[in-house]
Amino acid sequence: MKKHNLDIRLIVGLLVAHILINFSFHDKAIFWYIFSGSLLVLIAYATLQGEVDDEVPFIKYFFLGALSGFVLYFVFWLGIQTMELLHLPIENSLNKLYKLYAPSLFWQYIALILVAAPGEELFWRGFIQKNLMKYFRPLVSIVIAALLYASVHIYSGSFLLVLAAFLSGLTWGFLYYWKKSMPLIIVSHLVFDIMIFIILPLK
Template sequence: MKDCTKDWRLISSIVLAHILLYITFSDKDIFWYIYTAANLFFISFAIVSEQIDDKQKTSNYLLYGILSGLALYGLFWIGDWLLSILPTNWDREVSRIYKLYSPEFFWHYIVLILVFIPGEEIFWRGFVQKRLSIYFNQWTALIVSSLLYASIFIYADKMIWMIAAFFAGICWGLLYIWKKSIPMLIISHLVFDLLVIVLLPFR
């Protein structure tokens, strides 16, 4: 087994991701500015470091992307319902996240669609998960990359956000293993985010 600790691109990018997200969540008033910058960094770093996988026809990645985005929303809807009956404060955390970080201005929606969503998929699946698969089997790479993806949300101080990110990371990571198509993941993530944040939010 190769030693991933010697992969300076992988290690440095994750460290930088944590630094950027620490700054992002340090003040909600700068969230949209700094997270935009962070995702532009994610996109740039991934593109110069790895080839972006796209092994599906356009019709295929659109179909699978839309269906998987709808399915993931359905799973999160069930999860949100469970939160309402569980004896935890996670239900209130979800409401707090919506209150603090929902888009307010038109440019928020633009960067959500054009920067946030592509940035997360290109970096966390197209670079981190792909890079980890060099050093581990694909299932270990899936779990580790999903944990790393979730870990950056620790600075939001909302445990439910980390859990949601890990679960979503597993789902999109499985899709990546299955179809090896970053455009498909971007479509899936887009459909999911539009439903959760814009069209049919849980709060």
């Protein structure tokens, strides 16, 4: 660790994220309203703290982002198939997750694409992970950021969602460190979300 005292902005950001996401998961009936608003707040907070990295040309970040999003989806699909082959009781949990939190209305799909995916990346990778890099080695920063990203999903009450957030957080964290491109990981997150919620849901 390079310094002993973490930036107060980082601590405040984490506290705000936990409060907002906890509130989002509190009432399933209005989840998408509160979640979308919460992410808009986190986007504003993150962008006020520093510039957004974009060191990869458009064609390259679009291709790598789309490819990584497809690969991550395929890894999750394989994971679900493996769990089912091992007769692990995940079907009910998976169906419940989709029923409670998957977008179902047109505006919710728009919010997923324009707010949720970009917002999570701007805050958790573009702000949290980027600031952790000032105090820890790259690998440690990526793991801590992924754990913190997973931690706010605890309020959903779903272990599957927490695990999925941690694994995807590791993937996007590594991509962000490797390529220093926020658009790349936003594209990756978007492709993953479109696959998992619209084209080929895992339920």
